[in-house]
Amino acid sequence: MRALTATPSCLAVSLPADIISTVEFNHTGELLATGDKGGRVVIFQREPESKNAPHSQGEYDVYSTFQSHEPEFDYLKSLEIEEKINKIKWLPQQNAAHSLLSTNDKTIKLWKITERDKRPEGYNLKDEEGKLKDLSTVTSLQVPVLKPMDLMVEVSPRRIFANGHTYHINSISVNSDCETYMSADDLRINLWHLAITDRSFNIVDIKPANMEDLTEVITASEFHPHHCNLFVYSSSKGSLRLCDMRAAALCDKHSKLFEEPEDPSNRSFFSEIISSVSDVKFSHSGRYMLTRDYLTVKVWDLNMEARPIETYQVHDYLRSKLCSLYENDCIFDKFECAWNGSDSVIMTGAYNNFFRMFDRNTKRDVTLEASRESSKPRAVLKPRRVCVGGKRRRDDISVDSLDFTKKILHTAWHPAENIIAIAATNNLYIFQDKVNSDMH
Amino acid sequence: MLSKGLKRKREEEEEKEPLAVDAWWLDPGHASVAQAPPAVASSSLFDLSVLKLHHSLQQSEPDLRHLVLVVNTLRRIQASMAPAAALPPVPSPPAAPSVADNLLASSDAALSASMASLLEDLSHIEGLSQAPQPLADEGPPGRGIGGAAPSLGALDLLGPATGCLLDDGLEGLFEDIDTSMYDNELWASEGLKPGPEDGPGKEEAPELDEAELDYLMDVLVGTQALERPPGPGR
Numbered sequence: 042m043r044a045l046t047a048t049p050s051c052l053a054v055s056l057p058a059d060i061i062s063t064v065e066f067n068h069t070g071e072l073l074a075t076g077d078k079g080g081r082v083v084i085f086q087r088e089p090e091s092k093n094a095p096h097s098q099g100e101y102d103v104y105s106t107f108q109s110h111e112p113e114f115d116y117l118k119s120l121e122i123e124e125k126i127n128k129i130k131w132l133p134q135q136n137a138a139h140s141l142l143s144t145n146d147k148t149i150k151l152w153k154i155t156e157r158d159k160r161p162e163g164y165n166l167k168d169e170e171g172k173l174k175d176l177s178t179v180t181s182l183q184v185p186v187l188k189p190m191d192l193m194v195e196v197s198p199r200r201i202f203a204n205g206h207t208y209h210i211n212s213i214s215v216n217s218d219c220e221t222y223m224s225a226d227d228l229r230i231n232l233w234h235l236a237i238t239d240r241s242f243n244i245v246d247i248k249p250a251n252m253e254d255l256t257e258v259i260t261a262s263e264f265h266p267h268h269c270n271l272f273v274y275s276s277s278k279g280s281l282r283l284c285d286m287r288a289a290a291l292c293d294k295h296s297k298l299f300e301e302p303e304d305p306s307n308r309s310f311f312s313e314i315i316s317s318v319s320d321v322k323f324s325h326s327g328r329y330m331l332t333r334d335y336l337t338v339k340v341w342d343l344n345m346e347a348r349p350i351e352t353y354q355v356h357d358y359l360r361s362k363l364c365s366l367y368e369n370d371c372i373f374d375k376f377e378c379a380w381n382g383s384d385s386v387i388m389t390g391a392y393n394n395f396f397r398m399f400d401r402n403t404k405r406d407v408t409l410e411a412s413r414e415s416s417k418p419r420a421v422l423k424p425r426r427v428c429v430g431g432k433r434r435r436d437d438i439s440v441d442s443l444d445f446t447k448k449i450l451h452t453a454w455h456p457a458e459n460i461i462a463i464a465a466t467n468n469l470y471i472f473q474d475k476v477n478s479d480m481h
Numbered sequence: 482m483l484s485k486g487l488k489r490k491r492e493e494e495e496e497k498e499p500l501a502v503d504a505w506w507l508d509p510g511h512a513s514v515a516q517a518p519p520a521v522a523s524s525s526l527f528d529l530s531v532l533k534l535h536h537s538l539q540q541s542e543p544d545l546r547h548l549v550l551v552v553n554t555l556r557r558i559q560a561s562m563a564p565a566a567a568l569p570p571v572p573s574p575p576a577a578p579s580v581a582d583n584l585l586a587s588s589d590a591a592l593s594a595s596m597a598s599l600l601e602d603l604s605h606i607e608g609l610s611q612a613p614q615p616l617a618d619e620g621p622p623g624r625g626i627g628g629a630a631p632s633l634g635a636l637d638l639l640g641p642a643t644g645c646l647l648d649d650g651l652e653g654l655f656e657d658i659d660t661s662m663y664d665n666e667l668w669a670s671e672g673l674k675p676g677p678e679d680g681p682g683k684e685e686a687p688e689l690d691e692a693e694l695d696y697l698m699d700v701l702v703g704t705q706a707l708e709r710p711p712g713p714g715r
Contacts, residue, residue: 209544313553
């Protein structure tokens with residue numbers, strides 16, 4: 042696998058307080074958005090490559106920062122609603138402006154991001170400060186001209202999609218039709234039109250008539266990248282359901298159910314918890330799905346429901362420690378996963394600020410670390426190794442030394458190039474390929 | 482944060498924290514599994530799970546995923562702790578089963594048994610609409626866990642109108658529980674709870690569990706006095 046280097050803008054963000062809760066590149070990779078626990082969104086923009094320094098790749102600099110969600114109080118239920126941003130999804134760009142959806146537990150917002158780099162000067166009736174002129178001083182007509190000004194990025198909330206969810210929203214996904222999107226909570230999935238905020242259609246509802254019968258919740262969902270009628274959702278029991286919106290208005294009956302039978306040799310009290318799918322992502326091709334459960338990432342072929350076509354062990358050395366991880370609640374951590382642009386490499390986070398990449402073609406994998414020490418700008422990342430006993434090499438980390446408070450839950454891969462964004466608690470790292478990138 | 486060592490010999494258990502029992506009971510090849518007690522490990526796991534359930538329910542808006550996973554795990558554990566002797570024989574899978582397999586195969590019947598008595602108590606307390614299940618030893622082994630409408634009276638209260646269920650501190654909830662039963666008896670090596678095949682000691686275990694679950698259910702369905710919190714819970 043190619044070596045990864047820390048970019049010059051590697052440690053792009055080091056917020057004093059807030060934990061990053063989501064990371065997302067836009068469709069061109071020019072922009073990178075992060076959301077945090079304090080309800081803020083920070084957008085980074087990649088600088089165009091400079092002709093003066095052709096070897097320096099475009100760096101990511103802060104483009105805009107805004108407060109997306111504020112803490113709210115639900116008076117009816119006497120509950121505080123967290124402002125933490127759970128997910129951000131970019132809309133495909135249709136004009137000069139950029140748009141994104143951001144959501145907390147209950148409310149989704151559509152934000153429009155525009156640039157202003159010119160301003161009109163020479164009004165007839167107003168002076169430079171905008172005050173009305175004394176009309177007696179106006180002796181001739183002039184045409185206002187646009188003069189350049191310092192770039193200003195303006196962000197405004199265009200739509201607020203509220204009151205659609207009783208339970209906590211875990212996913213949003215924009216449809217390939219660019220007109221609709223869906224939002225999923227623990228028990229229901231709603232379909233919205235981007236222009237309509239006062240109603241949504243419920244397309245999946247797994248709430249049992251009697252809540253005492255509840256045994257399974259929805260954990261993630263996503264629209265197919267090309268087929269606007271297809272979407273998938275995952276469950277806490279480890280199953281995936283592919284649904285076709287053409288089949289029925291309420292998609293409670295799945296078109297396909299993807300489920301791997303439990304391995305009897307690995308069965309334990311924790312089997313269900315570790316099979317719970319924390320993230321599901323369609324491949325760019327639309328032919329495969331990638332899922333993350335507690336110990337593995339799996340690649341599924343849409344044409345085969347019985348089992349995944351590939352399974353990769355993320356940190357199998359934790360299998361014998363499940364009891365402790367249950368005790369300290371780490372077993373409930375929800376890791377995300379990502380495809381590279383060509384669907385040949387998959388990536389996911391782990392503990393101790395490690396993240397893992399798996400090359401589907403060569404079957405090789407690597408463990409890397411996102412930390413200040415190893416991420417001086419332009420430093421090449423060194424592969425790490427966790428040793429489980431037996432021969433220990435010099436820089437190996439032993440399983441018992443892993444820091445379980447340093448978890449990499451959120452990762453993103455540039456849609457076309459080998460640039461990755463890694464969120465480690467309140468730090469954002471951006472790494473890219475050492476060699477000038479073509480997709481391999 | 483994590484306990485060192487993966488598999489522990491049984492005689493070392495008493496020195497370690499009860500909750501740090503890791504993997505020995507997972508390994509079907511391990512000698513001690515055949516004789517005992519997943520019931521021993523399960524008892525501490527059971528306590529831990531009950532604690533987690535309680536803590537989860539204490540949140541003003543519980544994380545449903547966490548709650549459902551803990552409850553499902555609790556069911557599995559509890560099922561493995563209930564005696565199998567009084568129940569109709571469960572057909573074992575064709576391949577030579579490991580002990581773990583046997584326990585899980587009998588879990589449905591065992592679960593129905595304990596849930597049946599719980600539901601009876603619940604229906605006295607709250608006038609819930611579930612009909613009391615038939616007697617334990619009639620429970621068909623094939624009945625699914627979902628159909629038992631189990632001790633999730635807790636989840637029933639998680640509809641839209643839910644506020645805080647349990648505002649007493651954790652200590653308050655367990656104040657009245659006699660913990661002397663947990664202290665030495667279960668951990669003394671000669672007094673280890675027998676596996677499902679044994680007769681004599683088994684009666685204690687389900688009473689223990691049911692008493693504790695009873696108490697928990699009482700609190701959850703509100704027969705215990707609750708106090709509103711001073712401010713919004715989180």
